[in-house]
Amino acid sequence: MDEALVIAAHGSHLNAESSTPTYDHADTIRATGAFGEVRESFWKEEPSFREALRTVDAEEVYLVPLFISEGYFTEQVIPREFRLEDWDPELWDSDGTSATNATLAAEDTDQTVHYCGPVGTHDSMSDVIVQRAESVTGDPDVGDGFGLAVVGHGTERNENSAKAIQYHADRIRERDRFDEVQSLFMDEDPEVDDVADYFESDDIVVVPLFIADGFHTQEDIPEDMGLTDDYRTGYDVPTTVEGHDIWYAGAVGTEPLMADVVLERAADAGADVSSAIEQVREETGGAKPATGD
Amino acid sequence: MDGEYVDALVATAPDGIAFDDLHVAHESDGYTFQTPDVDHSGIDEETLRTVAAESPYVRNWYFWHATAPQKADRWAFLRWLEGAEQRDVAERYDALADGVSATWGELHLTVTLSDGERAYSVRHRADADVGTSALDTHDDPLDAREIAKHDDDGGYRPLKTAPSLQTGWAFPALSAGEFVTTVDAFYPATIANWHREREGELDVNHWRDTVDRQTGIYGVVKTWDRGDGYEHVNWVAEACCDDSQCLKRREWQYDEETDLGVDGGSGEFPCREPCSLVIAGARQWTKLEGETSQTYEFELTPSEKEQVEAIIDAVADGEAEDIREADIYEGANRYRARFLRAKLFDDEGNLGGVETEQ
Missing domain, CATH: 3.30.70.2320 (Alpha-Beta Plaits)
Known part of the structure; x- marks a missing residue:
């Protein structure tokens, strides 16, 4: 029997566009034919986490959370709502940014579910952040003379929320591509409000590590950074703030290359999708997959 | 196409076929082929092929085993749509020639037989009698996700099964597989749960x-x-x-x-x-509901009390926007509500000048 990919995303009761990146990435993967079925599922929309598996014909399912960090949603909500028997966060053996995958049975459908870590903590997410910077500047070689700010929500309920942001900021910094790389947060220090204080570079690309554009990425962050007094009037890209040109990218999750991260998660769990990964990287402007380790 | 269903029948005959009034077997003296219309036994493969090629029963068998989605709930849903458990094949094919329709939530579903093939269509039930040319037509089942997102006024629909599906669109020609995908995109998991319920397994x-x-x-x-x-x-x-x-x-x-x-x-x-x-x-x-009730004292005329009730009813029933601007006979009319506010609220917005916290 065919294998299916089920993407688990947050969705929204209020914002019609919250689901859009999920649909877009699912469509990209669907078009590769790598899976017999590709299904979107949502915490706040339908099909719900509770009922997505029963709409899938395949006996074997790769379940990939379209979430940024590991923690409450990936360790409690999703396994519970999908009724994954004998789930234990220890199965991922993660330090907060190193989730792997676990193979479990779904209690209500008996399907075999390869439950993968979230897209946000996969290594290839660093590539998506960089690509987002390329997209917003229109420069495939962006880096020299630029600072990069990776922005996250902050701790809230979950200490891993900040870890994922710092993890990718560190990885990108090590590449020496941007003059400076800094992680910033909405509700803790260093705060995104003070973005100009944290960089010496004249140009700063700001990439929020969010799955979908919504209140935080479209209203709070642009206003907090001083790109605009009122998000409804919009802002320019770049906008000059305190002598720096701020290139605000909007949610990283809308970058087409995100589809690659979803596939990488499934591949790590054993899905045979290498040609789909190649195809998606080609279509979405990602780098060629590295050969060997 | 003709070859496909006949080839499939010949290939399957040794296992025996008994489905929807079609009985086929392969025995030592040849093939048997029975439908309500014909009864052959001891025929050779060539004769079997000839009778099978002309038989709607064979095409019907082939559809249900090779064309229709085989997942049990999707299959049962398609059977339900054309009344397969209530009508024999001959009756069904007569009905299908004119099209058989059913309602699923706000969806108007139709299956029609033309040239021996089933074709499916989906539209809003309010558009059941509207000509297809007057509707925006779609052929990609996943377009349903976008249609389902907003109501006719452009408002976001967080609940897919709210009775606010927008009108003005049609999926006029879908295959069986595309059809169930479309229905499931409008109303996710409804087919699966409907089937579980029919099987006593909800x-x-x-x-x-x-x-x-x-x-x-x-x-x-x-x-x-x-x-x-x-x-x-x-x-x-x-x-x-x-x-x-x-x-x-x-x-x-x-x-x-x-x-x-x-x-x-x-x-x-x-x-x-x-x-x-x-x-x-x-x-x-x-x-x-964790709050405890308090006693507030207001003075309202009988009509004002009824007007408060009318406003709550209009909002609760989603009818506030339908009340005409100058229809001052309706308690929930905007001018009436503004008059009530002007008369009864103080500068802080307190009803009757009575503070909420006492």
Whole structure:
């Protein structure tokens, strides 16, 4: 029997566009034919986490959370709502940014579910952040003379929320591509409000590590950074703030290359999708997959 | 195409076929081929091929085994649509020639037979009699996701089964597989749950089960249940789950032993547990209902009391926007409401000048 990919995303009761990146990435993967079925599922929309598996014909399912960090949603909500028997966060053996995958049975459908870590903590997410910077500047070689700010929500309920942001900021910094790389947060220090204080570079690309554009990425962050007094009037890209040109990218999750991260998660769990990964990287402007380790 | 179903029949005959009035077998003296119209036995393969090629029973068998989606619920749904359990093949094919339709929520579903092939279509039931040329036509089932997102006024629909599906579109020519994908995109999981219910396997999670499962910001809802009373859950169901709000038929109750006191609705497909909107509402109500009542003293004329009731009714029934601008005979008319506010509210917005905190 065919294998299916089920993407688990947050969705929204209020914002019609919250689901859009999920649909877009699912469509990209669907078009590769790598899976017999590709299904979107949502915490706040339908099909719900509770009922997505029963709409899938395949006996074997790769379940990939379209979430940024590991923690409450990936360790409690999703396994519970999908009724994954004998789930234990220890199965991922993660330090907060190193989730792997676990193979479990779904209690209500008996399907075999390869439950993968979230897209946000996969290594290839660093590539998506960089690509987002390329997209917003229109420069495939962006880096020299630029600072990069990776922005996250902050701790809230979950200490891993900040870890994922710092993890990718560190990885990108090590590449020496941007003059400076800094992680910033909405509700803790260093705060995104003070973005100009944290960089010496004249140009700063700001990439929020969010799955979908919504209140935080479209209203709070642009206003907090001083790109605009009122998000409804919009802002320019770049906008000059305190002598720096701020290139605000909007949610990283809308970058087409995100589809690659979803596939990488499934591949790590054993899905045979290498040609789909190649195809998606080609279509979405990602780098060629590295050969060997 | 002709070859396909005949080849398949010949290949399957040794296993025996008994489906929808078609009986085929391969025995030592040759093939038997029986339908309500013909009865052959001891025929050779060439004769079998000739009779099979002309038989609607063979094409019908082939459709259900090679063309229709084989997942049990999708298959049963397609059978239900054309009344396969109520009509024999001959009757069905007569009916299918003119098209057989059914309603699924707000969807108007039709299957038609032309040139021996089934073709499916989906549109809003309000558009059932509208010419297809007057509708925006689609052929990609996943377009349904976008159509389902907004109502006719452009408002976001967080609940797919709310009776607010926009009109003006059609999927005029779908294959069987595309058809079930389309229906499932408009109303996710309704086919699966409908089928489970028909099979006696619907896994209902009642209010108590669902609330007990909640964590995080929704964990507070557990505290709303106190003692044996469940009147508050009746109010939730009346507010959110009535047919005027959701087309699923509510099958969940307070708990396994305790049915709620309000009607679950008459929808074709069941609702098996309180949805995320109900839980989000319940979270807010848990907080609000934690307040204790106070006695406020206002003076209202009888008409003003009735007007307050009319305004609440109009908002609750989604009719406030339908009240005409100059229809000052309606209590929920905008001018009437503004007059009431001008007369009864003080500068701080307190009704009757009475402060909320006393």
